[in-house]
Amino acid sequence: MIMIIEVVKIIVLPLIALIIGIFLMGLARMITARIHWRYGPPITQPLIDMVKFFDQRGISHGFIFDFGIILSLAGSIVLVLFIPFCKIAPLSNSGGLLVILYLMLITPLGIALSSGASGNPNASIGISRKFMLALGYEVPFILIILTIMKSYNSLSLIDIVNVQQAGTWSIISSLPLFLTGVAYFLILPAILGVRPFDMTTAPQEISSGPKVEYSGKYLALLSIEHALTLYIGLTLFVNLFLGGSANFILFFIKILIVFIIGLFINAVFPRFRIEQALKYLWGIPTLLALAGLILTMII
Amino acid sequence: MDRNKISKWLKGPAKMGHKYSLSAIYFCTGCGIIEVPPVITARWDAERFGVIPVASPRQANLFLITGYVSLKTLKAIIRTYEQMPDPKYVVGFGSCPINGGMYWDSYNTIKHLDKYIPVDGWIAGCMPRPEAIFIGVTHLWTLIDKDMAKGYVKYREKYESYRKNQEQILGKLEWKPLYPIRRRK
Amino acid sequence: MTLQLILLIGFCGAIITYFAGKILPVLREIFAVAISLLLVGMIVYAYGRYSQEIAQFGFLNFKIVFTLNRLSWLFAIIISSLSALSIIFSLSYMKGKERQDFFYMMMLFVSTSMLGIVFSGTFLQLFIFWEIMSWSTFLLISYSKGKAVKAGLKYITMSIIGSMAMLVAVISLYLKFGTLEISVISQNIDIASLRYLSCIFGLLFLGFGVKAAVVPLHTWLPDAHSEAPSPFSAILSGILIKMGIYGFILMMYMVVGIKIFMTLGVGWMKFHYVFAWLGVISILIPSFIAILQNDAKRLLAWSSVGQIGYIIVGISMGTGLGFLGGTFHIFSHAVFKGLLFLTIASVEYRTRTRDLDQLGGLIKKMPITFLGGLIGVMGLIGIPLTNGFISKWLIYKSLFESNRMFLLLFSLIGTWAAILYGYKILHNVFLGQLPEKYRNMKREPVFMQIPIIILSLTVILSGIFPGIILKLINNIAFSFGLESLNVNMWGVVSETGTLNIRNIFFGILAAIALVSIIFYSAKRSWKVSQDDNYAAGAFVPVEKYNYTVEFYAPLYKMIRKYLKDVIDIFYCWIAGLVDALCNGIRKIYTGDIGTYVGYILFFLAFLIIIYLRG
Incomplete structure (x- = not known):
């Protein structure tokens, strides 16, 4: 019986992540439009795009072009299972934060392989920018993760959430954690790959970079992966600094607040x-x- | 969303997807470039119709050809059109691609774009206002709904004659035929 | 008897191979492969038969002892199997090259002498085999003349300095303990003072450190690795530099014992601190230098320096987990770096170049080599389900438990640098557009495919089932008196954080299956050639549509000026100084008889003065 519940959790969690991610993508387009004084697309627009992409007949540049995109989405889905959502994290006890750090590599590596195989220099430039950007944000990101690990003296994300649930949110619990929380918020757009850090997929400079040769179902998988990335970046922040939550509504509201504050930066820069x-x-x-x-x- | 729309979604989600999500790639030669930016930016906001500009033809399904088409750009237009994934829609914008417009007697521009690639809709005018693009888009919706925007099917079926027309004006083409050509004896 | 037999077969086989080549080239190749495989077989046979053999013959009244314990078995199996694979690889690679008899002889010589090192039970043997290894390595590095000789000279100069320091340490140990037997010394280690042991460590650090290429002693490595024949580079990077690590483990854990080692040092500067920080510097700076390289083998060479850093950090922690991680990384680095060198070798074999700016698109021509390279790079980065991930996780965990957050920080940053150069090598060689001149290239020969496939499978399998090797290493750690960990097939179980590869494995497998189902159930995609590519409407320009040169240009601009190899410049400066000094002294030989007569007269006068004074 417990086994079945675990399996159900493993199946349902990526779905929830996907729904939240797509919702956030739609919301992002809508709110950005309102900030620009536009009407904007309906909130279901990412979903419509996805339906369209799945129906198109794309092109392929060979086996690794397909495999890379499958690998990257698979990496995101696995990563979702490691990050607690309302304290549900089916796999979080199999290696802790260090594994999360490494699983976060699979997604960019998969896209890099796939778009490198497309043989388009725009894609290569995009990927080289992506890796440089990753090197850029990983330095503060590792520092943040280490600070969290040190101050809670644990590798397990679920333990960290539990401690915060018993006490206060980590971002207001002490000065060092407040500083790291601010630092995380400052690099959040870079992790999510949105403006002002969207030089990886800059449409005007390098024809949208890595995804220049993607079409049809490749783009669909890529936008699913983007939705999951949004979800992962935000839930990680909420779990690490805002105490997670056992309550679905509260958890979702926390994600939403962080996301909307981020959007205000994103829309005007x-x-x-x-x-x-x-x-x-x-x-x-x-x-x-x-x-x-x-x-x-020191403390 | 009214009930009619929901039933359409249930009947053919793919068609509705193509209809309400038009990723546009625009080929701006001449004065067309002046009209397109207002369309996609805050003033007229094409995104509310689901029209969003993309950078690469691989991601696009709506091809806007604005302004006159010279021989050199015709090559690029054909190339871009062939790289777009099916189903794809082409809209000629302004009178130049329709019949040559004010360049009707120029030695270096083509008069009828639809001799070289199939065009699903035209927006006449010199230049048409941004609102005309939206009218064009809504007309395109109707065409897609009625299965009349089948330019890409026509291109596949009559590829030989299109290719012949292209080679006639451009000389030998550098790229291989998109579809296999059955040579007649 | 087995151990002596192994060494005897190795050395005699090497010489027989040489003469067999004089008779018939095929005979030589059969002999070389047969002997290397025989060595692997004998070492597999020796598993579990841990013993100490005292040889019947003596040497200058010294006892000759061969020992086999778990540690040396682990090293021996890595050495013998990697050199066997590398010799199989050479069958294709060396075809048509000159002096092949010599090459095969030296390959066997190097690997047998390394086996000799791990089997030796006395320091004297260790030193002798060490020297055999150094010199035969030198001969192989300078195999292809020209620049290679220069690289070889650099290597042998540093090696000699290192081994002289080692010789001093060995003699001093003999004077102190009256014996050179390792087991006897380790039993009587208490009679030596801490200060004495620190001095010995300092000397041995020079000796072992040169081979292990720890940062201030690493400067020979990039030249030597890139100039050596490629199959031998795999051995150089895969196992030869691990001999230095073997020496460190021998001294730290076996001879001195980890409890005493943790107290060694000068004042507050404990050796293990210095060691760990040197390891971290070895990770950080060379990894960034590797990003700048354009020569594929030179890039991998710098990356070897970086990866050695992880091993050193791991073993210098002095905890069971750290030892486990460091030793596992010895294994995994040997496998994936050997694999990477072999893939580059096979690319070089077909294209005659290893310049990263000129290659590209080879995935269509050599798919197996690409898969080898991909898995190698994934292991290098430490993507889950490769063995690199296991070792790095263990090392990081041990750093975290020993509360060394800054060491942890820098080693993690080193990993991200590894992603940059790892992807650069993959992209510039295999991805992107295939240049016109390689359109008609053939696939890689079958003898190159076999080692690449075997090594790739090893990377993956030992990444999914780490328990096989972890159990062995855990037993080694237990025999050294370190705390024993709860190791199972899928990883390590502990209170503060469990590594469970099973979950990750099935998770990734299920996710890939799910996504594949979605992917392949959607509309099938068109296969297009590389010429059918977005080029803003234009037809793809042949030969010009590739982005490989200066792959990370903005980053290069930022970091290049800080990343000069200062130590190398310093050593070269000293070498120049010595050179100038010797040139100055040489000036006294003028070639004029009158001057020499003058010298003789001066000398006689000097003697007479002394005589008269006395």
Whole structure:
């Protein structure tokens, strides 16, 4: 019986993540439009796009072009199972935060393989930017994860959530954690790959970068993967800093608030160039996170 | 969403998807470039119709050809059209692609675009206002609904004659035929 | 008897191979492969028969002892199997090259001498085999003349300095303990003072550190790895540099014992701190230098320095988990780096170049090599389900438990640098557009496919079932008096964090299956050629539609000026200084008889003065 419940959780969790992700994508397009003084598309627009993409007949550049995109989406789906959603995380006890750090690699690597195999220089430039950006945001991100691990002295995300549930949210529990929380919020758009950090998929410069040769079902899988990435980045923030929640509604509201605050930044900023992004990411967020880690080590 | 729409969604979700999600790639030569940006930006906001510009023909299903078509751009237009995934819709925008417009006697522009690629709809005018694009889009919706926007099928069926027309004006083409050509004896 | 037999077969086989080649080339190849496989077979046979053999013959009145314990068995199996695969690979790679007899002889020589090192029970043997290894390696590195000789000279100069330091340490140990037997010394280690042991460690650090290429002693490695014949580069990077690590483990865990080792050091500067920080520097800076390289083998060479850093960090923690991680990484690095060197070798064999700016699109021509490269890079990065992930996870966990957050931070950043250069090598060689000149290239020969397939499978299987090797290493750790961990087939179970590959494996498998079902049930896609590509409406320009040169250009601009190999420049400066000094001294030989007569007269006068004074 317990087995069946576990299996059901494993099946349902990616679905919930997908629904939340697609909802957030639609919401993003709508709110951005309102900020721009436009009417904007209906909230179901990402879903309509996805239906269309699945019906189109795409092109393929060979086996690895297909395999890479499958691998990247599979990586995202597995990652969803590792991050607690309302304290449900079927696989979170099989390696903790260190495994999450490494599983986060599969998605970009899959896309990199796939779009590299397309043989389009625009895709290659996009991928090289993506990896540079990843190197940029991983430095503060690792610092943040280490600070959390150190201050809760645990590798397990579910333990961290439980401790926060018993006490206060970690972002207001102590000064170092507050600093790292701010740092995480500052790099969140880079992790999600949205403006001002969308130089990876800049349509005007490099013809939307890695996805230049994608069409049809490839784009559909890519937008599913984007939805899951949104979900993962936000839930990780909510679990690490805002205490997660056992209650579905509360959890969702937390995600929503973080996302909408992020959107306000996203909607009004132009795009960074990659070296500006690196300078930014290795500047204030890294310093804040470093200060957090050092303070945690001292205290 | 009225009941009619819901039943349409249930009957043919794919068709509705193509209808309400038009990823446009626009080929701006000449004065068409002036009219398209207002359409996609905040003033007229094409996104509320589900029309969104994309960067690569692989992702697009709506091809806007705005302005005159010279021989050199015709090559690029054919190439772009062939790279778009099925189903795909082409809309000629302005009088130049329809019949040559003010360039009707130019030695270097083509007069009838639909000799070279199939065109599903025309928006006449010199230049048409952005609102005309929206009218065009709603007309395209009707055509898709009635299964009349079948330019891509026509292209496949009559590929030989299209290819012949293209080769006649452009000389030998660098790329291989998209569909196999049955040579007549 | 087995161990002596193994070494005897190895050395004699090497010489027989040489003479067989003089008779018939095919005979030589059969001999070389047969002997290397025989060595593997004998070592597999020796599993579990841990013993100590005292040889019948002596050497200058010293006892000759061969030992086999779990640690040396682990090393021996890695050495013998990787060199066997590499010799099989050479069958195709060396075809048509000159001096093949010599090459095969030296390959067997190197691998047998490494077996000798791990089997030796006394420090004297260790030193002798060490020297055999160094010199035969030198001969192989400078195999292809020209620049290779220079690289070889750099290697042998640093090696000699290292081994001289080692010799001093060995003599000193003999004077102190009256014996060179490792087991006897380790039993009587208490009679030595901590200060003495620190000195010995300092000397041995030079000796082992040069081979292991720890950061201040790494400068020979990039040159040597890139200039050596490619199948031998696999051995160099896969196992030869691990010999230094073997020396460290031998000293730290076996001879001195980890409890004493953790207290060694000068003042507050404990050796294990210094060690761990050197390891981290080895990870961080070389990994970033590797991003800048354009020569595929040079890139991998720098990455070897980086990966050695992980091993050193792991074993210097002095905990069971750290030892487990470090030793597992010895295994995994040997496998995936050997694999990567072999893939690059097979690319080089077909294309005659390894310049990353000129290749591209080879995935269509050599799919098996690509898969090998992909799995190798995934292991290098540490993607879950490869063995690199297991070892890195264990190392990180041990760092976390020992509360070394900054070490952990820098080693994690090193991993992200690994992604950058790992993808660069994959992309620039295999992905992108295939250049026109390689359109008619043939596939890789079958003797190149076999080692690549075997090594790829090893990377994956030992990543999914890490328990097989973890159990072995756990027993080694237990025999060294470290705390024993709860190891099972799928990983490590512990209170503070469990590694469970089973969940990850089935999770990823199920996810891939699910996505594949969605993917393949949707409309089938068109297969298009690489020429049918988006180029803003234009036809794809041949030969020009590729992005490989300066792959991470903005990053290069930012980091290039900080990443000069300062240590190499410093060593070269010292070498230049010594060179100038010797040149100056040489000036006294003028070639004029009058000057020499003058010298003799001066000398006689000097003697007379001394005589008169006395």
